[in-house]
Amino acid sequence: MSESNLVKTVRLSGELEIGRKDEIRRALAASTDGAPVLLDLSDVTYADSIALTELLRFCAEAERESRPVALVIQTPQFARLIQYAGLATVFKVFEHPTDALAYLTERLRQ
Amino acid sequence: MKQQPSVLRLRCPAQSRFVASLRHALASFLRAHDFSGQQLDDVTTAAGEALANIVEHAYAAASAEVERFISLRANVDAKGTLALEVYDGGKFVQRRPVPGRGFGLRIIRAIAGRMTIDTSDGTRLRMIFERKR
Numbered sequence: 001m002s003e004s005n006l007v008k009t010v011r012l013s014g015e016l017e018i019g020r021k022d023e024i025r026r027a028l029a030a031s032t033d034g035a036p037v038l039l040d041l042s043d044v045t046y047a048d049s050i051a052l053t054e055l056l057r058f059c060a061e062a063e064r065e066s067r068p069v070a071l072v073i074q075t076p077q078f079a080r081l082i083q084y085a086g087l088a089t090v091f092k093v094f095e096h097p098t099d100a101l102a103y104l105t106e107r108l109r110q
Numbered sequence: 111m112k113q114q115p116s117v118l119r120l121r122c123p124a125q126s127r128f129v130a131s132l133r134h135a136l137a138s139f140l141r142a143h144d145f146s147g148q149q150l151d152d153v154t155t156a157a158g159e160a161l162a163n164i165v166e167h168a169y170a171a172a173s174a175e176v177e178r179f180i181s182l183r184a185n186v187d188a189k190g191t192l193a194l195e196v197y198d199g200g201k202f203v204q205r206r207p208v209p210g211r212g213f214g215l216r217i218i219r220a221i222a223g224r225m226t227i228d229t230s231d232g233t234r235l236r237m238i239f240e241r242k243r
Contacts, residue, residue: 015130017129017130017133017158017162018126018129018161018162018165018166019126019127019129019130021126046155046158048155048158048159048162048214049159049162049213049214049217050162050166052213053211053213076148076151077151077155080148080151080152080155081155081217083220084155084216084217084220084221085213085216085217085220086213086216087213
């Protein structure tokens with residue numbers, strides 16, 4: 001995990017699935033300090049609905065705290081999973097970290 | 111040479127740490143039968159959702175004597191039709207929708223055009239896929 005002054009970046013990699021549920025929850029919980037969050041999931045090779053539920057819980061909490069969250073997803077399986085779950089409009093998803101960072105920076109200015 | 115029907119059978123304790131291994135084994139089996147690309151991803155995703163659903167819910171109301179297992183059976187016939195079953199020995203419970211949860215079955219339905227759920231003896235989810243070339 002790395003931090004800048006403005007945006008906190010959380011990186012998760014590998015398979016985000018039921019066997020890692022607690023680990024995912026802990027990693028996301030570690031970024032609840034008020035800063036906007038860039039969830040860099042570029043290196044995720046697989047995700048399931050358990051991971052989606054954890055991400056959704058995290059994003060809902062961040063929204064209540066008016067903290068913008070951007071997800072970076074490059075894996076087709078992961079991107080399709082979000083579509084299949086009907087969550088395409090719920091998450092702010094970007095293919096490239098630079099685009100996600102630009103979005104979060106813009107949100108900070110508003 | 112005509113391709114013969116081929117069956118993969120897997121069974122292990124209904125614990126979250128085994129789900130990825132079952133899914134990987136299924137993916138290897140399907141690759142050996144020329145499933146690939148998005149279809150391979152989608153089928154293994156659907157199987158992963160069904161397996162995770164068992165681990166999360168199937169045995170929630172089960173007594174201590176009940177064997178808690180997850181099973182997967184994949185059969186590819188000579189025409190490339192995959193019959194995939196994921197089943198358990200637990201008790202099917204019709205749960206009320208909870209906001210922010212319950213995406214597994216929605217994902218499975220989006221992927222598997224042909225699926226049935228039999229709850230007469232445990233829960234048996236059956237999906238049919240035609241191999242794409």
